[in-house]
Amino acid sequence: MDRQKLQRIGVTAASSVAAVLFALVICGIILLLTGRSPSHVYQTMWDAAGERRIQYDAIQRATPLMFAGCAVALGFKMNLFNIGVEGQYRIAALVTAIVGTRIGFLPAPLHVAVELAVACICGAAWAGIAAFMKVRRGVNEVIATIMLNAIAISLAAWLFNTYFRYTQGNSQNVTTRPIPRSGWMPDIVKDQLNGFFIVALLVVFAYWIVVFKSRFGFRLRASGHNDVAAKTSGISSKRMIVTALLLSGAVAGFIGMQQTLGDSHAYSSQGFVDGIGFLGIAVALLGRNHPIGIVLSALLFGLLAASATKLGLIKVPQEIVQIIEGVIVLSVVIVNEASGRWVDKRTQQRAAHAVEHHLTQQGVTA
Amino acid sequence: MRYSKRLRVASLAVVLGLAAAACGSSAKTTSTTATTKGGTATTAATAGSAAGATTAGSTAGGTSSGGTTFGGKLPDCFGNPTGTVTKGSKAGIAYDTGGRGDGTFNDSAARGADAAKTGLGVTIDELEAKTGDDRNPNLTTLSGNGDNPIIAVGFLFETDLLKIAAANPKTMYGIVDDVPPGANANIFSLVFAANEGSFLVGAAAALKSKSGHIGFIGGQDIDLIHNFEAGYDAGAKAVNSKIIIESKYLGAAGDNAAWTSPDKAKEIATGWYTSGADVIYSAAGGSGNGTIDAAVAAGDGKWAIGVDSDQYLTATPAQQKHILTSMVKHVDVATYDTIRAVGQGATKGAVCTFSLANDGVGYATSGGYVDDIKAKLDGYKADIISGKIVVPAK
Known part of the structure; x- marks a missing residue:
């Protein structure tokens, strides 16, 4: 690895860390202004982060974020902004929960495998609508996916309410029929850490291989960087758009699986954890679309949220964590801009230096 | 530098998304609670x-x-x-x-x-x-x-x-x-x-209605809210078996906006008031405020019934003149x-x-608009407690 590459990695990593620190400082100021001790708040969160249970919880929360981060990053790599992750995982979760109850005759590993395949297909299919609209009609994917999110929520609510609702006794907790045990994703630590964490790591690894190590990934990144140049060298950008969005949707399909197959073992309209698609954008941004970055930022977001649950005990509103997350995203942009300029300047200087050096050498020989 | 431009757009979207999520969570509240009345709870004050x-x-x-x-x-x-x-x-x-x-x-x-x-x-x-x-x-x-x-x-x-x-x-x-x-x-x-408390406000609605035409607005179309409607219908029909009862739900199960859409409730209520209804009960979270506003706009003789807390206590003076009673859930x-x-x-x-028997639910008397029918309502209450009247739950 040459010096330049090392330097670039160093700058990128440092700027992400700087963004997080910057966010902590800003929130410290907010806490001070509201008459609370930042050190006490951060100490409480730090202590909480040392607890085994909170760590498991952090990983549990990070798991869907890793899927979401990869899904968004896949789009980013092709210069596409898949804001529709939200709708894609909702549709996937509903359909998977329904299919999961109907294939109970399958043995355990196969049952889960089929469920995951269904989730991927549903996510991809829902994203595919946006892809189709983009390549056929030139509809901007941002607009299309935002609209598809709204449609997904209503469609899921209608399907669920009309055909698939199920309740036990006097319970108000309306869900789809429970998925038989063979269709559950087993826990690593009972009720605390689900097996989907492993799946998430595998998906991130696959993301790395596909995007950074395969010929397809090279084409994808090339089209994302410079569409015209890629076209000139024979890469069909339409094909890349469709493939990238389908893959992105397929990965998005995994997001709701931990809840559906690992926790509630059914789909519920009202208990559904939403908003992960948006957080996924933050994770991809902070992680710079890099697999390791995505894992680390997902874990960071998970840990922040998990340790914040203790803040209620010292009467500090947990909203502070949402502020931290928001500021992190903003500072990522600011710090990235600054470090980008710095790297550009360095590159220019080096180039100028090299040219100068070259000229002097020529001058000497001439 | 195209990437950084994208990044800027993306981050803007994230911030908007986080904001939306923050708003979303407050909307969700009511879905959990499903029976409550937004923004007007009584306070310790x-x-x-x-x-x-x-x-x-x-x-x-x-x-x-x-x-x-x-x-x-x-x-x-x-x-x-x-x-x-x-x-x-x-x-x-x-x-x-x-x-x-x-x-x-x-x-x-x-x-x-x-x-x-x-x-x-x-x-x-x-x-x-x-x-x-x-x-x-x-x-x-x-x-x-x-x-x-x-x-x-x-x-x-x-x-x-x-x-x-x-x-x-x-x-x-x-x-x-x-x-x-x-x-x-x-x-x-x-x-x-909630069906028992709703029975009493349903009876109150029928007793106070001059047109024999009343309405019910529910939030999400879920069992928890059907329970309110069932009691309300039974109470109204106990007074007047020929009464016309309009019914509408603002959203399907899981449609959390149903609890926070006073504009929708207002539109529906205005339509019903115009077509002759004079009392409307809403069990629709914060959306219920729209019903009260519609009653205010529709003028004298048009009533709204509150839910969960005694809404009279936190309403504006103009609204108070149109809040007949509230179904209170303790x-x-x-x-x-x-x-x-x-x-x-x-x-x-x-x-x-x-339930009514242990004052866990009840009807509010603030404003004094149901004072003249209080004896009748308390009669129904006694009958429900004694088991003489069985209020349907769905």
């Missing part, structure tokens, strides 16, 4: 001064807050414990998204918690779920913190509560508005006979009673139904 508020017993030394008297006779489901509450013992409240200050259901639980703090001298630990992911950790944290009892505010806690209650058999839990499946030795199900009393009962030694989980 009105403690004791509430005219005509229903009471939950009248034992001397009871605490009063938000028009509710605490410290009446405990419902039998708690097993009539006889101990005394240890001062400084800890009780936990796990709010759902929205938490304290949501103006509805969580706030009602908070009033009960506050009353327990001042009235019983217990320490209250409160954790609020920011997202669905927080429910389990919050219950676990409170359990690990030594809180007993721990009250989960809303049926969305069910799945998590079942796991955690099983893991902590020595801690007592309460869950509002839900009966979790199975035999749960350490869970009190705190449920409300989540605060349920919360307080659970803390008190467990403090006194209750150790056997059960289903506690807060």
